[in-house]
Amino acid sequence: MSVVLTDLQEELRRTVRGAIEARHGAARVIELAEAGAEGDDADVWKALSDIGVPQIGTPDSGTGLLDLGLMVQEAGRGLLPGTLLGHALGQRLLLAADGAAGPLAEADAAGHRLAASWRLDPAAVTVEPDGVLHGRAGAIAEGRQADVLVLPVTGPAVACVDTNSLGFSPEKAGAIDTGRDWTAVDLDGIPARVYGLEPESWRRVLLEAAVLLCFDSLGSAERCLDDAVRYAKERRQFGQAIGGFQAVKHLLVDAHVAVDNARSATWHAAAALDSGAADAAFSAHVAKAVTDQAHVRTAAAGIQVHGGTGFTREVAAHLHARRSRYNERLAGTPAEHLDAMADDLPMVLGQWSGVPADRT
Numbered sequence: 391m392s393v394v395l396t397d398l399q400e401e402l403r404r405t406v407r408g409a410i411e412a413r414h415g416a417a418r419v420i421e422l423a424e425a426g427a428e429g430d431d432a433d434v435w436k437a438l439s440d441i442g443v444p445q446i447g448t449p450d451s452g453t454g455l456l457d458l459g460l461m462v463q464e465a466g467r468g469l470l471p472g473t474l475l476g477h478a479l480g481q482r483l484l485l486a487a488d489g490a491a492g493p494l495a496e497a498d499a500a501g502h503r504l505a506a507s508w509r510l511d512p513a514a515v516t517v518e519p520d521g522v523l524h525g526r527a528g529a530i531a532e533g534r535q536a537d538v539l540v541l542p543v544t545g546p547a548v549a550c551v552d553t554n555s556l557g558f559s560p561e562k563a564g565a566i567d568t569g570r571d572w573t574a575v576d577l578d579g580i581p582a583r584v585y586g587l588e589p590e591s592w593r594r595v596l597l598e599a600a601v602l603l604c605f606d607s608l609g610s611a612e613r614c615l616d617d618a619v620r621y622a623k624e625r626r627q628f629g630q631a632i633g634g635f636q637a638v639k640h641l642l643v644d645a646h647v648a649v650d651n652a653r654s655a656t657w658h659a660a661a662a663l664d665s666g667a668a669d670a671a672f673s674a675h676v677a678k679a680v681t682d683q684a685h686v687r688t689a690a691a692g693i694q695v696h697g698g699t700g701f702t703r704e705v706a707a708h709l710h711a712r713r714s715r716y717n718e719r720l721a722g723t724p725a726e727h728l729d730a731m732a733d734d735l736p737m738v739l740g741q742w743s744g745v746p747a748d749r750t
Contacts, residue, residue, distance in 0.1 A: 393456070393657040402441075403460055409437040410468035419469045419569065420703050431471050432535065435503060438474065445498050447481055454664035455482075455598055456657065459605035466609025469709055472531030472570040473503055475606050480504030480540035482598045487548040487585035497538055505536030508720045510599060512546040512592075515577055521584050523549060523577040529720065533560035533573035541582075546592045549582040556580060567716035569709045597674040598663060600721040604656040604677045607685040607717045611649050614692040614710040618642060621705075622695055638695060645691040648684035655680045672734040675727040682718040689714040 395403075413433045438444065438461075445451045447458030458478055465474040483506060484490040497504060507514075508529040515525035527541050539551040539560075553560075560573035587595075619642055622633030632638050659677035662670040689711035693700035700707040718724060 393661045399457065399460060403464060405441060406438065406443060406461055406464045410434055410464060410470065413437060414468050414470060416706055419706050419709065422471060422569065431473055434470060435473055439501055444477055455601065456660040456664055459602060459660045462602055462605040463609040466606035467613040469569050469610065469706060473535060475602065476505040476531040477503055478602050479506035479599055482595055483540050483542065483548045486591040486595045487587050490548060490585040493550055493583065502537035503535060504538050504540050505530050505533045506540045507542065510542060510596060510721060512542045512544050515541055515543040517543045517547065517549060517584050521582050523580045523582050526574060526576050528563060528574040530560060530573045530575065531570050533575060534571060543584065546587045548585045548587055551580060551582045565716060567712045569713060597671055600678040601656065601659045601663065601674050603717050603721050604681040607681050607714065608652050608656050610710050610713050611652060611685045611688040614688050614707060615645050615649050617707065618692040618695040641691050641694060645688040648687050652681040652684035669738050672731060672738045675731045678722055679724040679727040682724045685714040686718060
């Protein structure tokens, strides 16, 4: 499946990128990533809300996962603290749950921000018949800035918790990705609205979560590569730009190829899930494995091209590296997705060749 963006999608990408860069430039990224700093992209969120970004991906908007992912890609490029990524996962959880479309529409109408737990383990939080929760939800990006927490719980099911009902703020959780305000919350005795989730819907949410992370990683890798190329053109050594040296050329070309592959795999996976293609699950596994590896590789190349400054707060290269290492641990590691690809391969080959899976 060849994915070609429409003029409207390209224009929206440019608009979102401009809104992010105007309010969350490189200096702001580094400032928020300082030890102990609390990320808060309220100005960016308001700007994105004004152009309707939180509603992208919902059926009423006439858009799907690919359109939503493109917005997450721009957020990843700008190293946003994470509200848009968390909102996107919360949206997909509510769309998949039975009877949760109404609460999602209410949240969109009120301009509420969603935050979801990237610890995609329903067993971590249990729910009583009266909707009271017990357990601990972790890996919540920007939980302290959200209005509603959307959490997978035993069932499987989806629980919505109004942050005002907590009576306290989610606690900061240490993470290698200092560019995001990762939080955790103890939920013992906390009331919630709970919506059922069919097993098949839950499996789809897991795939969509993996693809959304691919978009975030892709945006970060693209920005890291662009910064490295620009620096290689500007930095001079031995009377010429360092980009003229073969070793640097090869490093950047390899990173460029990796990013291109990641972009193709990610866009294809999102389009496959949107269309209900038979190989959608396989494509999502491919995308997560390929994009995680490309992200790590490109971030490392960015640090190397920047030399000694790549490890310092003068540039954001090390922040991309931190995010690459954290993202690859969420929604399944590359190794786990490669294993899943192997399991699905006979079926996919059978579909592509017309030969039954038991004969491939």
